[in-house]
Amino acid sequence: MLRNTTTRYGWAAIVLHWLIGLIFIGQFVLGWTMVRMASQRTAFDLIQLHKSFGFLLLGLVLIRIGWRLANLSPELPDEVGPMERRMAPAVHFALYAAQLVVPLSGWVLVSVSVLEIPSVPFNLFVMPHLPLGVSEQAERFWLFGHKWLAYAGIALVALHILAAVRHHFWLRDVVLVRMVSPFFTSRRRKPE
Numbered sequence: 001m002l003r004n005t006t007t008r009y010g011w012a013a014i015v016l017h018w019l020i021g022l023i024f025i026g027q028f029v030l031g032w033t034m035v036r037m038a039s040q041r042t043a044f045d046l047i048q049l050h051k052s053f054g055f056l057l058l059g060l061v062l063i064r065i066g067w068r069l070a071n072l073s074p075e076l077p078d079e080v081g082p083m084e085r086r087m088a089p090a091v092h093f094a095l096y097a098a099q100l101v102v103p104l105s106g107w108v109l110v111s112v113s114v115l116e117i118p119s120v121p122f123n124l125f126v127m128p129h130l131p132l133g134v135s136e137q138a139e140r141f142w143l144f145g146h147k148w149l150a151y152a153g154i155a156l157v158a159l160h161i162l163a164a165v166r167h168h169f170w171l172r173d174v175v176l177v178r179m180v181s182p183f184f185t186s187r188r189r190k191p192e
């Protein structure tokens with residue numbers, strides 16, 4: 001039940017999917033809000049929180065990618081058309097890439113920032129900065145990069161959620177429910 005099979009996701013993939021999904025969307029909302037705060041003090045505290053969850057996300061994503069490479073992935077149900085059969089792996093690959101590059105670009109941003117504020121995830125330990133040149137120019141570039149990678153990532157997530165909703169309510173197949181529990185392996189189809 002922990003591992004995937006050719007027809008269903010196991011608990012490890014399911015728990016990692018929802019935990020990472022929640023943190024990714026939460027990080028977007030937090031990132032968007034914190035840079036629009038009137039109070040400098042609140043903005044500073046929220047940015048530290050954003051960095052903490054960002055590093056947590058990065059760790060979880062590395063575990064998830066390792067697990068994904070060491071496991072099978074369930075095949076799409078037979079009724080899924082040829083177009084989506086080709087699209088789905090490409091979108092999933094892009095989502096994996098987004099989960100990795102958005103936190104990485106955030107880490108680069110804090111590493112090149114002229115403010116040189118240390119990152120201390122959840123006040124537990126000091127996360128070292130990446131060995132990169134600090135400059136105002138690099139900071140401006142990576143702020144732009146981090147922001148637009150996050151925006152592109154969230155646009156992809158929106159597409160992904162629409163696809164899941166379509167499977168569940170329109171096509172009425174097993175695709176969404178099998179990401180909820182390994183025990184959900186089929187669905188009663190709408191009477192014709």
Ligand code: HEM
Nearest residue numbers: 021022024025068073092095096099157161164175176179
């Ligand atoms: C409400 C939010 C979400 C819903 C309803 C949802 C739903 C799903 C479903 C149903 C699948 C299974 C697809 C299949 O069987 O082929 C899936 C897979 C996946 N989801 Fe989500 N998802 C959500 C959020 C996210 C977020 C925020 C991310 C990443 C940032 C994400 C990344 C992925 C990836 C990478 C896979 C492929 C898993 C694999 O086969 O390795 N999802 N999602």
Ligand code: HEM
Nearest residue numbers: 024027028031032035051054055102103106107110147150
């Ligand atoms: C290690 C991980 C991360 C670090 C260190 C980090 C760091 C930062 C920092 C320092 C800022 C503030 C920039 C400024 O001073 O204006 C920022 C902004 C932002 N971050 Fe992150 N971040 C990380 C992960 C993420 C993730 C996973 C997302 C979500 C998708 C995200 C979304 C955003 C957004 C939307 C903004 C606001 C951009 C704007 O509208 O100006 N970040 N991030």
